[in-house]
Amino acid sequence: MAEERSIEEVLDTIGDENAREILAAISIEPRSAKELAEECDLSLPTVYRRIEILEEHDLVKDRTLVADDGNHYKIYESNFDSTVISLEEEGEYRVRIYREENLPDRFSQLWDELNPE
Template sequence: MSEECDEAELLALLDDEYARAILTATSTEPMSATDLAETCEMSPPTVYRRVERLKDCGLLAEDMQYAESGHHYAVYRATVDHVTVSFADGELTVDVARQEEEAVADRFTRLYEGLR
């Protein structure tokens, strides 16, 4: 879990239907804010607010996507695989299992292929 996001904030974020929709959509493929707004049926400002909160908690990552026109834009991908909430010995514990990071060489190949 990110140092900027405590357990209560993480649970509140996961209780938000828009944040959950973004995590669900980006768990299959990276998506732009425009794609998220359309797919999740929410306004762009709502997307951007939730994306920032999800990034702050380390649940979402931002990458650059390059278009044939030479322009680039941000795409977002879920970095969380699953979340476990435990109540034991009078304490609440939240464990976040992260997806494995993409290897640098694989990321470079993906970016290069996106330029073609």
């Protein structure tokens, strides 16, 4: 399924170098904020601020894990497969965010786009 976002919102979010580094890291495998800070060479507050922004745009999701010592912590993972920015006939940009778990919806949308009424 594709979700429409304003071009400004998406570009502002993914235009930030730190946010892109975090997205790249979690696209490989889910990571905790501490792991992201170490891998991306960012401060922990910077990681949390970027994650908050990415979550606002539904680009990141989290899961809570329990460590062996009983402490809880979150790991973050990418919440999309691809983003497509296209220029429409009206001269306006359109942003589509595709998510794997919605494959039947994605197929339906693709079919609709290929067979306009």
